[in-house]
Amino acid sequence: MTTLQNEISHADAGLDPSRLERLNAHFEHYVDDGRLPGFHLVVARHGKVAHQHRYGMRDLESALPVEADTIYRIYSMTKPITSVALMMLVEEGKLQLNDPVSKFIPSFGNAQVWRGGSVVKPFTEPVTEPMLVWHLLTHTSGLTYGFLYQSAVDDLYRRAGYEWGIPRGATLADACDTWASLPLLFQPGTEWNYSVATDVVGRIVEVVSGESLDAFFAKRIFAPLQMRDTGFFVPEEHHGRLAALYQPDPETRLAKQLDTMGRAATRAPNFLGGGGGLVSTAHDYHRFMMMLANGGELDGARLLSPRTLRLMTSNHLPGNADISQFGRPIDLENAYDGFGFGLGFSVVVDAAAAKVHGSVGDFGWGGAASTTFWIDPTDGVAAAFYTQLLPSSTWPIRPYFRNLVYQAFVD
Numbered sequence: 001m002t003t004l005q006n007e008i009s010h011a012d013a014g015l016d017p018s019r020l021e022r023l024n025a026h027f028e029h030y031v032d033d034g035r036l037p038g039f040h041l042v043v044a045r046h047g048k049v050a051h052q053h054r055y056g057m058r059d060l061e062s063a064l065p066v067e068a069d070t071i072y073r074i075y076s077m078t079k080p081i082t083s084v085a086l087m088m089l090v091e092e093g094k095l096q097l098n099d100p101v102s103k104f105i106p107s108f109g110n111a112q113v114w115r116g117g118s119v120v121k122p123f124t125e126p127v128t129e130p131m132l133v134w135h136l137l138t139h140t141s142g143l144t145y146g147f148l149y150q151s152a153v154d155d156l157y158r159r160a161g162y163e164w165g166i167p168r169g170a171t172l173a174d175a176c177d178t179w180a181s182l183p184l185l186f187q188p189g190t191e192w193n194y195s196v197a198t199d200v201v202g203r204i205v206e207v208v209s210g211e212s213l214d215a216f217f218a219k220r221i222f223a224p225l226q227m228r229d230t231g232f233f234v235p236e237e238h239h240g241r242l243a244a245l246y247q248p249d250p251e252t253r254l255a256k257q258l259d260t261m262g263r264a265a266t267r268a269p270n271f272l273g274g275g276g277g278l279v280s281t282a283h284d285y286h287r288f289m290m291m292l293a294n295g296g297e298l299d300g301a302r303l304l305s306p307r308t309l310r311l312m313t314s315n316h317l318p319g320n321a322d323i324s325q326f327g328r329p330i331d332l333e334n335a336y337d338g339f340g341f342g343l344g345f346s347v348v349v350d351a352a353a354a355k356v357h358g359s360v361g362d363f364g365w366g367g368a369a370s371t372t373f374w375i376d377p378t379d380g381v382a383a384a385f386y387t388q389l390l391p392s393s394t395w396p397i398r399p400y401f402r403n404l405v406y407q408a409f410v411d
Contacts, residue, residue: 002283003283004068009050015410016410023041024055034255035389036246036387036389037244037388039053039066039385039386041383042282047380054066058243059243060255067241069283070282071241071243072280072281073388074278075276076275078275078277079198081221082213082274082275083343083344086204089208098133101136101141101200107180111142112124113125113185114185119152119159127142130188133204137342139327140191143184143197145162146163173206191328192323213274218231225284227284229279229284230281232268232273232277233266233267236266244262245390285386289382313342322339324336324337327341337355338352338354342363346363348363362377368390368391369390370391372384385401
């Protein structure tokens with residue numbers, strides 16, 4: 001067990017303690033009024049942890065508090081890890097970003113695009129250009145998520161058993177073949193839509209490396225970065241450290257434990273979800289963040305070149321467009337004005353348009369259970385928020401967290 005320690009004083013980090021109290025108190029109120037079970041927030045400056053605050057419970061029903069070593073389902077904060085894994089293979093010359101996805105997963109060679117009709121009798125057309133690896137990393141592939149409830153294609157995913165979960169016994173390879181058989185939402189490269197694309201990236205990592213995704217992560221990322229509590233499930237001896245999963249009660253809107261879905265993290269899965277399958281701790285994910293902030297290296301372990309990180313954290317949407325202009329924003333508390341998308345991360349392209357604190361070039365992402373992180377290379381800020389409330393659109397956490405972190409910096 002390894003926990004995250006503060007490494008720099010508030011003064012040396014340029015933080016005002018009285019203003020940090022605004023940050024702490026804001027989210028304490030979320031817990032006190034029953035909206036959140038508990039949380040752990042972390043703020044670092046120039047690579048050193050400057051502030052942490054834990055409050056509330058990791059398990060309300062058992063009266064177990066949030067601890068420094070609490071384990072969280074990070075859901076889509078898995079995506080940056082999977083994206084790093086693929087780019088490690090790109091650096092090794094094993095594949096290129098403009099390779100067709102069908103080169104690694106043949107079933108995508110027959111992709112069709114939704115044009116109309118109904119879920120019972122869809123009308124489709126062939127792809128005009130093949131789906132490429134970079135389309136997956138940028139969420140411009142035409143794939144989607146069943147839980148979005150925004151299109152008939154989303155409905156087809158749900159009917160195939162892919163909403164918040166996957167069909168019993170399905171593997172990552174099975175899922176990719178199913179998704180390949182369903183219509184794409186649009187022609188690859190023509191729009192942005194949040195999707196299972198990073199799960200497909202994970203399958204490509206498996207095919208190219210010849211290893212299962214969990215084995216690749218463990219050997220190539222988690223071991224070098226000393227992320228000892230990160231994986232696709234929590235071992236039995238650590239079940240007591242796993243935070244319970246919550247959702248808002250339909251009537252009271254207060255946090256209510258989501259037992260069945262929460263227990264999925266306690267057993268080894270058949271489906272290794274590169275898009276959302278990992279559990280981790282504040283310590284472990286901070287190690288991953290510091291590797292990113294440090295240009296691909298941490299404590300002598302280099303995973304990527306600084307130039308590769310610059311490529312990944314550049315906006316890849318055509319014409320430097322933001323997601324609001326080019327895509328179909330998902331129903332979260334974030335606005336997508338001013339945010340573009342790179343290879344696995346959202347990227348701030350216009351801080352004024354975003355209407356939140358930050359700098360052009362900020363990058364990060366969040367998870368379905370209301371976790372989030374970002375890294376600001378300009379101001380040397382890195383921050384993360386851990387809790388377990390599904391879905392993340394329940395309460396406005398992310399914009400408040402970002403603004404309250406930045407207002408505390410006074411240097």
